[in-house]
Amino acid sequence: MSWWRDRWPTVFFLGSAGLLGGGAVATLLGADETARWLWIAATAFGLVVSLVSTARAVQRRSPTVDIIAVLALAGALWVDEPFAGAMIAVMLSTGQLLESRAAARASRELRLLVERTPRTARRVTSEGVTEVPVEDVVPGDHLVVGSGEVVPVDGRLEAAGTLDESALTGEARPVERTAGDDVRSGVVNAGPPMDLLATAPAAESTYAGLVRLVEQAQASSAPFVRTADRFAMLFVPLTLVLAGAAWAVAGSPLRAVAVLVVATPCPLLLAAPVAIMSGLSRAARIGVVVKGGAALEALAAGQVMLFDKTGTLTRGRPELASVVTAGGEGDGTDALRLAASLDQVSPHPLASALVSAALGRGLELSMPTDVHEVHGYGLEGVVDGHVVRLGKASWIVGNARPPWLQRVRRRAALDGSLTVFVAVDGVAAGAFLLEDPIRSDAPRMLAMLRSSGITRTVLLTGDRADVAEAVGRIVGVDAVLADCDPADKLAVIRAESGTARTIMVGDGVNDAPALAAAGVGVALAARGATASSEAADVVLTVDRVDALADAILIARRSRRIALEAVVTGMGLSFVAMVAAAVGLLPPAAGAVLQEGIDVLAIAIALRALLPGRLHTIAMSEADVATAHRLRAEHDLTLGTVEQIRSVADDLTGDDLDLAPVASLLDRLEHQLIPHERADEDLLMPLVDRALGTDATATMRRTHAEIEHQVGRLRRLVAELDGTAGGSAPPPISPEDVVELRRILYGLYAVCRLHNSQEEEGAFALVPATATPQHPSHLPAHLPAMRRRTRS
Known part of the structure; x- marks a missing residue:
């Protein structure tokens, strides 16, 4: 059944077009009777398909205008206009085929995520490399990813590698990642075999979350499409009244059939879904997964944008801000090199910050030995013959209160920083201050949102007021609301939703209720899908928040094109109906004209697949x-x-x-x-x-x-x-x-x-x-x- 469901639009089109074309050839050869029977067969074929479609709609209790097609096809047979009937059949099959092809193209990017899901992983153990189901991988496992293989779980590179991230980001160029970089599952190893330290189980990795997102995508009809369906139903009584009046005035059913022939509202039924689905495809291409047409339309209508702070306007992961040495001499390069070397084998989130900072400063790291975790205190190991400890101040400094320790704590309190202390050979060497920096693209993203039609921006965060105000001033939001728990965020969203359409952006588990309550929930899943991704209507799979502004432009353009296609197609159809009712358009000519109107409307809708205006900066x-x-x-x-x-x-x-x-x-x-x-x-x-x-x-x-x-x-x-x-x-x-x-x-x-x-x-x-x-x-x-x- 699935094979037939995917291919029946093609079979319908080829069958009806073949019969219509065969009849045309027979006419040219003078075989008029053969041509007549070929066109009757095409009309009957279209009638059967329309009857089946109408019966299914009645069974689902959903509105349908296929009844017009049924009446037009049956009427063409009744008044002996087989050519008009064959044209109607081709018109219906063309619309179905175009819709099917547009749907397939629109969902292509989403289907790739499912088709490339990793099934197994190669785990390194003391006995060698063994292949295990991806579900058996746990954080801390050492994995080998071969050339051309898909990364099975989220992890951290233990050596430099070259990756193809196009399946997640749409960027075709290979990416070189250095040791210590975080890698998402689903990307492809485009270089030699690489070693990976797993940091998340398969169920919590990027691909597992995105597969769930795909299952939710395109699950609902867009409000515009549903409105189009309801509006199309008004066409049924209008068409029947006009056809009946034409029959009554002319005294012949021929004019009534002519009205029915040009009344099939394919522009309304097909053009709107094609434009909306094309918008979904364009958004997916820039790394924005929109879960269906309803979400796309809601995104287009959004006016007020609300942001969580951590991971949305900030990077969401700590980065090294400064190094304070215990002796007050030098810049802490040696301490950073030793600490980062030890952290290479740690799956802790803070480990990536030190490793990335060391590699970014050009330091050459050594592989540690005898590494073990001291529960509740930190990590200890041997690096280049030195015993290195990383962890809490009480473990590193003990009961002493040296002046540099006071300086570290004061600076951490003022800046809202995290601290990691380091000791070398039992002597305190200093401390690392880690901050969650503001995303460099966040201020530009706010400016882009305003140019995209967003009228108000609000920062919602559970962080303290002084930190939140500083972030809000830098990125340029209109209002800052700090010290908010999930219930407070819900209250704010409900208040804002009372006056305008809202869009909420977040990435944490605590953001899930707010994302579900907003008009549109947007989750950032570039570093892995979470509960926020499940609750959201839109998911960013690229680690650039400015992609959201481009997604809004795509959504608004798709909705505008859908409206243009519907107004153009239905306007021309109505003019043709009036012309047919007064006798200016016979059934055969009307069928040809309606085919042209349908193709024109769908072609207008397909413009949504073409590149439109975006904020992307072109660089050589x-x-x-x-x-x-x-x-x-x-x-x-x-x-x-x-x-x-x-x-x-x-x-x-x-x-x-x-x-x-x-x-x-x-x-x-x-x-x-x-x-x-x-x-x-x-x-x-x-x-x-x-x-x-x-x-x-x-x-x-x-x-x-x-x-x-x-x-x-x-x-x-x-x-x-x-x-x-x-x-x-x-x-x-x-x-x-x-x-x-x-x-x-x-x-x-x-x-x-x-x-x-x-x-x-x-x-x-x-x-x-x-x-x-x-x-x-x-x-x-x-x-x-x-x-x-x-x-």
Whole structure:
């Protein structure tokens, strides 16, 4: 039955078209009687199909206008107009075939997710590599993924790999991932065999969740389509009245049949679903899975957008913000390298932050040995002969309260940071402060939403008010509501829904009730589907929230095209009906005209499959590669920027040691400044080309300010150590220390602001899945940085 269900539109079309064409050939050859019987057969074929369709609709108690087709076909046989009947049959079969093909194309991207679901995994054990069902994989398992194989579960790479992520993101280019990167199930290993540490069981991995989403997708009719069905039902009595009046006035059933022939509302019944399903296909192509036409239409009608904070406007996973060393010397590079080496084998969510930060700074990690977890405290192991501990302060520092510990706790409280402490060979080495940074594409996404027709944006979060207000100001929302539990979020959504159509965006389990209550719930599932994905109407499978603004444009365009197709098709059909009723259009000519109207309406609807206006920035391959190379350099400078604050924090008036300041100045002049000049020469023109405007004026100004502040620091250090005038340096006064700190803190603030500008205004434009550059691919103008970070 499934084979016939998939192929009957093709059989119907080929059969009716073949009989119609055969009759035309017979007419040309002078065999008029043969042509007549061929057209009668086509009409009978169409009548049988229409009767079956009508009976099924009656059985389902759903409205149907197939009764018009039944009357038109039966009437054509009655008044001996077999050619008109054959044309009606071809018209019906053409519409069914176009709808079937559009549906198949629209669901193609979604079906791929199901067809490529991993079934088995290769697990590494002490006895070797064994193949096990994917359901048996648990977090902490070491897996091998062969070339061309699908990654079976979510995990973390233990060595660099090349991945094809097109099934999830639509991006065709292979992606190079470094050791420590998180990998989603369902992507394909496009390189040599790679090692993977499982971080989630199969049931909680990305593909398992997305398969459930596919099962929900396209499960409901769009409101516009249902309205079209109801409106089409008004056509039945109108058509019967008009046909009856034509029969009564003319005294012949011929005009009534002519009215019935041109009255079949295929534009209304087929064009609207085709446009809506085409919109679903376009959205899926950019990584936005919309669960059916109803969700697509609701997305198009949305006016108020509400956001959860964590994972939506922020990245949703901690990243290293700064390193505080116990001795107050250096930038903590050695401590970070040892800690990240140990964390390579840990499935803990915080482990990825340290591993990614170390690799981003170009550090070469070692494989740890004798690793074991101390429950409730942290992780311990041996790295390069050193015993390394990672975990809570009480385990690392004990009962001591050194000044640096107080500094770490104060900074963590002010910034809302997480802390991980590290000890090497039993001695506390420092602490890592981890933050959940704001997504670099979030401010741009808010601007795009406003240009897409969203009139109000609200941030809803359970976080404390000061943190929420800071995020809200940076991204540019209209209102911020903090300290909200799930019940509070529900209340806000109900209040907002009373005045406008709402869209709620979230990614956590606690967001599921709010997503279900909103007009449209949008879940972010780029790092795995959760309960929020199950409750949502729209799911983003790409890790870019700005795709949501493009999905809204697609939804509104699809709805507009559906309306255009229906109005055009039904308008022309009504004109043809009136013409047939007054005797200007005989049945045969009416059948040909109606076929043309139907094809025109469906062709209008199929425009929804074509690319429309999106916010996507077009960039050349060369510009993308340059941007990623500069982004790698940018990441390498982050440690230098954080060292500015560390050096300033450690400055005291007692026996001031200028050596750390001089070392920092050397790094600024030989690492940071060359990077900023490379940005000036390469990144700024790239952004201007992409946006078509002089969009980098503020970034160029901060480049100049950074160089100015570094120059002031150079002159002050030269004055304090006596190298400026060649004479013995004067004693360093408390005022000198204050001036040094003022310059350093000012420089730190400018650098942090500039980094945010570059991330939001430049790097956020670059496709997220484009191949990143490994630090070893950096140009030669940063040799000092590479030597220092790998020493």
